[in-house]
Amino acid sequence: MIRGFAPNNLEELYSVLENMTEKSKIVAGGTDLGIHLKKMTITPDALLYLGNIQETREIIETKNFIEIGACVTHTELEESNIVKKYLSAISDAAKDVGSLQIRNNGTIGGNIANASPAADLLPVLFLLDSLVVVANKNKELKEIKIEDFILGPGKIALNPDEAILKFKIPKKNNMYSAFLKLGSRKKLTISRIGLSLKLMIEDGKINNVVFFIGAISLKPVKFEIPKEEISKIQTISKFLEQENKERIFNKIYNIIFQITPEKFDRNYKMWAAKAVVYDLFDILAIRLNNKDCK
Numbered sequence: 001m002i003r004g005f006a007p008n009n010l011e012e013l014y015s016v017l018e019n020m021t022e023k024s025k026i027v028a029g030g031t032d033l034g035i036h037l038k039k040m041t042i043t044p045d046a047l048l049y050l051g052n053i054q055e056t057r058e059i060i061e062t063k064n065f066i067e068i069g070a071c072v073t074h075t076e077l078e079e080s081n082i083v084k085k086y087l088s089a090i091s092d093a094a095k096d097v098g099s100l101q102i103r104n105n106g107t108i109g110g111n112i113a114n115a116s117p118a119a120d121l122l123p124v125l126f127l128l129d130s131l132v133v134v135a136n137k138n139k140e141l142k143e144i145k146i147e148d149f150i151l152g153p154g155k156i157a158l159n160p161d162e163a164i165l166k167f168k169i170p171k172k173n174n175m176y177s178a179f180l181k182l183g184s185r186k187k188l189t190i191s192r193i194g195l196s197l198k199l200m201i202e203d204g205k206i207n208n209v210v211f212f213i214g215a216i217s218l219k220p221v222k223f224e225i226p227k228e229e230i231s232k233i234q235t236i237s238k239f240l241e242q243e244n245k246e247r248i249f250n251k252i253y254n255i256i257f258q259i260t261p262e263k264f265d266r267n268y269k270m271w272a273a274k275a276v277v278y279d280l281f282d283i284l285a286i287r288l289n290n291k292d293c294k
């Protein structure tokens with residue numbers, strides 16, 4: 001018999017976590033877990049649903065962070081004005097996940113806990129220096145950097161008596177971000193390249209540019225434009241020039257060539273990256289003109 005738990009607040013969650021074993025499962029939207037339960041490839045002894053706990057459902061702005069509950073759905077991420085205002089790359093990623101049904105039910109917590117190399121929110125949460133807030137049975141809330149939390153495909157730094165409660169993302173007023181994925185038509189829109197970008201601007205000049213590329217390796221891959229190159233570019237208009245787009249495409253092409261295994265459609269991804277880079281720059285250009293959306 002499978003036991004079911006649905007705590008209504010943090011205190012109840014802490015005591016429920018004591019009952020969880022290696023075989024227990026947390027369920028959020030069930031878009032992924034439901035398939036395994038139906039096929040009986042997973043046979044849990046207990047299911048824990050977190051969606052009744054307020055902290056898992058809300059998106060809030062604090063002094064230094066945007067906090068996003070683990071059970072916030074992709075649709076809620078896409079529609080959130082707070083997310084659009086500070087973390088547009090998250091709304092870009094959420095709006096392209098699977099189908100409408102998947103976006104209405106699938107959650108950010110489930111997306112990250114899956115730790116799939118193709119998960120769309122993964123490169124974006126790496127890009128935005130996110131912290132994963134984990135609740136455990138000792139009534140603690142641990143904050144773990146996303147890069148320490150994701151250990152590899154399907155592997156995360158989470159014990160059976162722990163659960164992801166929310167994500168904390170540093171709030172930066174001078175940051176613009178964007179995400180674009182190239183999906184596979186045959187497999188709905190599972191990402192074949194997920195390119196995310198953040199641009200830091202100070203006194204009207206660019207002072208930092210970072211990319212995280214998803215779905216080209218086991219974990220998202222970082223690429224930062226060296227400071228010497230940034231100092232030559234400086235202005236936004238120069239950054240958006242054709243020559244710079246081409247330079248960035250060439251760098252990403254080489255990264256994919258070096259690290260993507262051939263069986264992961266390496267050659268296709270190397271060339272397809274060009275369209276992704278150019279389209280991502282188009283999104284960024286619009287965003288830089290519309291200062292309400294960063």
Ligand SMILES: Cc1cc2nc3c(=O)[nH]c(=O)nc-3n(C[C@H](O)[C@H](O)[C@H](O)COP(=O)(O)OP(=O)(O)OC[C@H]3O[C@@H](n4cnc5c(N)ncnc54)[C@H](O)[C@@H]3O)c2cc1C
Pocket residue numbers: 025026027028029030031032033034050070071096097098099102105106107108109110111112113114118119120121158162163164165188189190191
């Ligand atoms: C047809 C289809 C298309 C899809 N397309 C995409 C896509 O385009 N892009 C993409 O990224 N993904 C896609 N997915 C994968 C998946 O649906 C999403 O990643 C979704 O966000 C998972 O969230 P969920 O709430 O449904 O997770 P669930 O199915 O409820 O759980 C998934 C896993 O996460 C664990 N988990 C859930 N919440 C927590 C928590 N708070 N703490 C700890 N562990 C937790 C569960 O135990 C389980 O192991 C697709 C899936 C399907 C079936």
